[in-house]
Amino acid sequence: MPILSINHNSLEFQPGMTILEVARKNNIHIPTLCHLAGCTPTGQCRICVVEVGGTDELLPACETPAGEGMKIMTHSPGVHEARKTIIEMLVASGAHNCLVMQSPADSWNSDQKGIMEQPWHGGLCPAYGDCRLQDLAVEYDVHVKEDHLAWEGHPLDDATPIIVRDFSRCILCGRCVQACNDVQVNLAITPPWGRRADHPEGWYPAADYEACTHCGECVQACPVGALFDRKSFGKALANEMDHIRTTCPYCGVGCQLLLHVKDGKILKVTGVEDGSPNKGRLCVKGRFGFDFIYSEERLTSPLIKENGEFRKASWDEALDLVAQKFTTIIQESGPDALAGVSCARSINEDSYQMQKLFRAVFKTNNIDHCART
Amino acid sequence: MTNSFSEFAKAKLFLVIGSNMTEAHPVAATFLKNAVQNGARLIVVDPRKHRLTDFADIHLQLKVGCDIALLNGIMHVLIKEDLYDKDFALNKCTGFEALEKTVAEYPPQRAAEISGVDEDTIIRTARLLASIKPAMACYTLGITEHTCGKNNVMTVANLQMLLGNLGMELGGVNPLRGQNNVQGACDMGALPNVFPGYQRVDDPAARKKFESAWQVTDLPDKPGLMIPEMMHGLTNGKVRGFYIFGENLANTEPDMNKVAEELSSAEFIVCQDLFLTETTRFAHVVLPAAAWSENNGTFTNSERRVSRVRTASPPPGQAKPNWWIFKEIAKRFGHDWPSSSGKELWDNEISILAPALGGIKYGRIEQDGLQWPCPTPDHPGTAFLHKDGNFTHGKGVFMPADWTPPAEVPDAQYPFVLSTGRRLYHYHTRTQTGRCDGLNDLLGEERADISQTDAAQLGITQGERIRVKSRRGEVCVTTHVTPEVPPGMVWMAFHFTEGNANWLTHAALDPFTLTAEYKACAVQLEKIT
Numbered sequence: 001m002p003i004l005s006i007n008h009n010s011l012e013f014q015p016g017m018t019i020l021e022v023a024r025k026n027n028i029h030i031p032t033l034c035h036l037a038g039c040t041p042t043g044q045c046r047i048c049v050v051e052v053g054g055t056d057e058l059l060p061a062c063e064t065p066a067g068e069g070m071k072i073m074t075h076s077p078g079v080h081e082a083r084k085t086i087i088e089m090l091v092a093s094g095a096h097n098c099l100v101m102q103s104p105a106d107s108w109n110s111d112q113k114g115i116m117e118q119p120w121h122g123g124l125c126p127a128y129g130d131c132r133l134q135d136l137a138v139e140y141d142v143h144v145k146e147d148h149l150a151w152e153g154h155p156l157d158d159a160t161p162i163i164v165r166d167f168s169r170c171i172l173c174g175r176c177v178q179a180c181n182d183v184q185v186n187l188a189i190t191p192p193w194g195r196r197a198d199h200p201e202g203w204y205p206a207a208d209y210e211a212c213t214h215c216g217e218c219v220q221a222c223p224v225g226a227l228f229d230r231k232s233f234g235k236a237l238a239n240e241m242d243h244i245r246t247t248c249p250y251c252g253v254g255c256q257l258l259l260h261v262k263d264g265k266i267l268k269v270t271g272v273e274d275g276s277p278n279k280g281r282l283c284v285k286g287r288f289g290f291d292f293i294y295s296e297e298r299l300t301s302p303l304i305k306e307n308g309e310f311r312k313a314s315w316d317e318a319l320d321l322v323a324q325k326f327t328t329i330i331q332e333s334g335p336d337a338l339a340g341v342s343c344a345r346s347i348n349e350d351s352y353q354m355q356k357l358f359r360a361v362f363k364t365n366n367i368d369h370c371a372r373t
Numbered sequence: 374m375t376n377s378f379s380e381f382a383k384a385k386l387f388l389v390i391g392s393n394m395t396e397a398h399p400v401a402a403t404f405l406k407n408a409v410q411n412g413a414r415l416i417v418v419d420p421r422k423h424r425l426t427d428f429a430d431i432h433l434q435l436k437v438g439c440d441i442a443l444l445n446g447i448m449h450v451l452i453k454e455d456l457y458d459k460d461f462a463l464n465k466c467t468g469f470e471a472l473e474k475t476v477a478e479y480p481p482q483r484a485a486e487i488s489g490v491d492e493d494t495i496i497r498t499a500r501l502l503a504s505i506k507p508a509m510a511c512y513t514l515g516i517t518e519h520t521c522g523k524n525n526v527m528t529v530a531n532l533q534m535l536l537g538n539l540g541m542e543l544g545g546v547n548p549l550r551g552q553n554n555v556q557g558a559c560d561m562g563a564l565p566n567v568f569p570g571y572q573r574v575d576d577p578a579a580r581k582k583f584e585s586a587w588q589v590t591d592l593p594d595k596p597g598l599m600i601p602e603m604m605h606g607l608t609n610g611k612v613r614g615f616y617i618f619g620e621n622l623a624n625t626e627p628d629m630n631k632v633a634e635e636l637s638s639a640e641f642i643v644c645q646d647l648f649l650t651e652t653t654r655f656a657h658v659v660l661p662a663a664a665w666s667e668n669n670g671t672f673t674n675s676e677r678r679v680s681r682v683r684t685a686s687p688p689p690g691q692a693k694p695n696w697w698i699f700k701e702i703a704k705r706f707g708h709d710w711p712s713s714s715g716k717e718l719w720d721n722e723i724s725i726l727a728p729a730l731g732g733i734k735y736g737r738i739e740q741d742g743l744q745w746p747c748p749t750p751d752h753p754g755t756a757f758l759h760k761d762g763n764f765t766h767g768k769g770v771f772m773p774a775d776w777t778p779p780a781e782v783p784d785a786q787y788p789f790v791l792s793t794g795r796r797l798y799h800y801h802t803r804t805q806t807g808r809c810d811g812l813n814d815l816l817g818e819e820r821a822d823i824s825q826t827d828a829a830q831l832g833i834t835q836g837e838r839i840r841v842k843s844r845r846g847e848v849c850v851t852t853h854v855t856p857e858v859p860p861g862m863v864w865m866a867f868h869f870t871e872g873n874a875n876w877l878t879h880a881a882l883d884p885f886t887l888t889a890e891y892k893a894c895a896v897q898l899e900k901i902t
Contacts, residue, residue: 277678343554349696352561353699359568368599
């Protein structure tokens with residue numbers, strides 16, 4: 001197996017691997033922004049540049065093939081300087097004012113106030129605490145003054161019911177483009193093909209709502225706060241939420257969800273990266289179809305019908321009534337005068353328990369569910 | 374499914390029949406589209422030109438309910454041109470002669486006449502299927518929701534056995550299940566003829582096993598009623614007490630007027646649900662249940678993978694876990710059941726009683742779930758069934774079937790065929806998705822999809838309210854004129870009460886499965902003046 005060195009450590013690699021893949025396999029951290037797992041690297045952001053001995057320029061680790069005998073430095077002074085410059089440019093490219101907001105409000109200048117007057121910008125960025133650019137700005141000690149932020153003139157798309165596309169925070173990494181076209185294959189975010197002259201206003205990853213399924217894969221892929229959903233907006237900071245893994249309650253694919261929960265309330269859902277079967281992917285219902293749980297219309301008490309109207313009852317009263325009615329029916333007409341339909345949406349343990357009730361207690365096999373529809 | 378979702382992205386050839394995967398199983402469809410982007414071939418068989426057909430090499434746009442004629446025609450070509458897998462068909466299966474005899478009656482010309490797919494396309498499809506091995510066959514309710522649903526399924530299986538596409542990775546017969554846990558509810562024995570793990574109630578040994586496990590005597594030996602029989606039983610007093618757990622039968626069953634009659638004639642109905650629904654109107658007692666994220670338990674997906682479900686928050690008010698409610702009722706009959714949590718039910722009862730689940734314990738599925746059969750604690754689970762042609766019953770059995778038309782076909786009075794299904798933004802009767810911010814905004818009402826040709830002929834414009842009538846009922850609904858639907862067809866869903874397709878659908882049943890023919894009935898369209 002061929003060998004290269006990263007930060008003076010000799011490492012074996014499989015031919016065909018990129019420098020980034022070799023580094024990750026050996027738990028060597030190289031920062032990335034545009035790289036989306038499973039997709040062809042685009043080399044768009046260049047934050048993953050590394051120094052390769054014998055070459056004059058810094059090479060992006062995400063798309064540079066590992067080569068026999070390469071001597072790679074991932075955090076040399078030159079690399080550090082290059083990354084810092086890229087981060088400064090990216091922060092300056094839009095309304096990335098989160099670090100400014102940490103300074104006292106009475107020190108804010110007109111640009112900061114201007115940003116905060118924009119729609120969706122009144123409080124902390126929705127990605128605050130879970131933003132790759134913020135992480136890098138802190139790690140590389142990048143400070144961009146607010147009057148150097150090019151925050152004006154970017155389009156905002158908040159016309160659809162679920163997802164907001166705030167291009168003033170877009171760093172043009174292209175992850176949403178790949179999430180839409182290469183992962184979900186909805187083909188709703190057109191890549192920036194064509195000549196530069198075709199995009200006189202600048203290019204933004206806008207969505208075509210004829211093709212968009214509102215699956216939110218782009219939101220999950222966005223490394224910053226440009227794409228976010230209305231449901232979770234402003235509800236909690238990333239570090240305030242617990243993560244609970246579970247299985248989607250809708251179709252039979254059984255996607256693995258990560259519930260983002262604060263104070264016992266689900267605020268957001270993402271796909272479990274690498275979880276089977278969905279490998280991090282979700283659809284519109286799996287990602288955004290959770291809040292029925294908290295509907296005011298949830299049943300909170302047993303109900304008994306009297307004179308055509310439901311009235312609230314205690315569990316004992318309701319269950320005693322059910323038991324008494326069923327007992328009478330069994331005594332008068334035999335157990336097969338009872339029948340039950342179980343629920344194909346509820347957990348296995350519930351269906352098991354219901355068929356056990358019918359078979360072992362009532363002594364009938366009249367138990368079914370919508371198995372065939 | 375005999376095979377797994379993880380195989381989709383690697384598959385070489387797909388036959389997708391009666392499955393609108395991009396809307397009904399969107400995430401599964403992404404892996405299929407990935408494969409197509411990487412060079413896999415795709416054959417779609419569907420009356421509608423739905424989104425997946427954009428990715429297809431061949432779209433066989435058959436008439437509603439002609440699947441058997443079409444597939445028999447394809448098999449006719451495979452046999453006639455000697456393109457089938459002889460070793461598999463003759464040595465791993467039985468009944469080839471019977472199949473040969475049946476499909477001999479379906480030369481491409483006849484298959485074309487019945488199905489509306491031209492002869493050349495039928496022949497081209499057969500040759501494509503024979504040229505790449507294996508192929509994954511995927512189907513959904515377009516196959517099962519017909520009066521010939523069982524025969525449809527058998528015919529898809531016949532094709533895959535004839536091609537030798539079973540018992541291997543990237544092949545198989547793969548029904549994509551509609552509900553998150555319909556596979557699990559079957560595995561748990563929420564069926565009238567089997568205990569958990571598909572152990573038959575009419576098998577004395579199985580009864581003895583469960584009598585011993587549940588510490589009871591005299592478990593009933595006669596298979597019970599299926600849902601349509603239960604509903605009918607309500608009208609003649611054979612069924613006096615009806616327990617409906619988490620189903621909105623009033624809106625999901627065909628012919629809603631008939632369903633309302635049946636439910637309203639019931640002597641005593643118990644509904645256990647999250648919300649008041651169209652069905653709870655008929656209930657005498659309603660029990661408030663814990664919802665999905667208020668439970669610790671498991672779901673089993675289409676590929677037989679048992680995955681964990683976890684609690685994020687407690688149920689509201691006095692709502693309780695469903696298993697607790699059943700346990701409390703049992704207690705009132707003098708039965709004291711030991712298990713008091715999802716984990717205890719699974720680890721101490723279900724996985725002990727169902728052999729295929731024996732190796733699955735909560736401790737093993739903290740991360741990814743396991744696919745059954747998984748009989749022992751060290752078994753890795755099973756990604757695909759019938760390995761090397763070893764079927765559960767020894768050999769694969771060809772079950773040839775003749776084509777039969779839908780029970781109700783268009784005529785002069787009702788000239789359109791109505792077919793039904795699910796749309797992307799809602800789930801079933803919207804008890805859940807209808808209460809989620811955003812989803813109602815994406816789709817806020819029921820629609821009737823009709824073709825541009827029919828719209829032009831009837832003078833109906835996009836978004837116009839029209840009346841759709843069948844022999845059973847009528848609805849006023851907004852039209853959606855779309856190239857997806859062929860002339861002569863109306864396509865609707867059952868998400869909303871108003872405009873619900875089930876006011877119109879026909880409760881004609883497959884004689885074996887008692888599944889209703891949701892996919893085909895006859896309707897007329899009327900402008901509202």
